[in-house]
């Protein structure tokens with residue numbers, strides 16, 4: 001009981017941190033950088049490095065806690081054959097997509113910053129980060145649909 005509560009609480013906290021930080025970078029920090037609000041590449045390099053750290057840590061924690069929850073709530077049969085099982089499997093697919101988009105976005109941004117450019121790499125990476133932010137929101141919506149047992153109400 002307490003272990004399920006802990007796994008669920010940690011899962012939810014890291015889901016919020018990951019989705020929230022990607023959203024903030026995509027919709028606040030990068031547009032400012034693209035519009036010339038920063039004078040040097042240093043702040044953006046630090047922001048990108050920290051976001052990568054947050055993203056990797058969250059991806060690992062969500063995989064571990066999500067795996068634990070899946071093991072305690074589902075069997076391989078119910079994962080494949082029930083609507084909530086399908087939602088959990090979509091969560092795993094979206095998890096992979098979110099992690100991939102943040103990694104590729106960071107590589108693209110850092111490559112440009114290493115070339116001592118600022119506005120151009122921010123503009124180039126913006127689309128990837130925005131796609132990642134939308135995937136993060138989709139994950140929270142899928143989580144809400146599981147928690148409220150939406151599939152049973154439809």
Ligand code: HEM
Nearest residue numbers: 008011012015062063066067069070073091092095139143
């Ligand atoms: C490999 C990755 C993941 C796995 C295996 C996984 C699995 C699960 C499972 C089994 C549940 C509980 C389902 C139930 O109660 O019937 C759950 C809930 C949830 N997940 Fe995930 N998940 C993963 C990644 C993510 C990510 C990346 C996010 C958001 C950024 C997320 C957000 C949520 C939310 C909001 C809930 C509902 C609240 C909660 O139960 O704590 N999950 N997940």
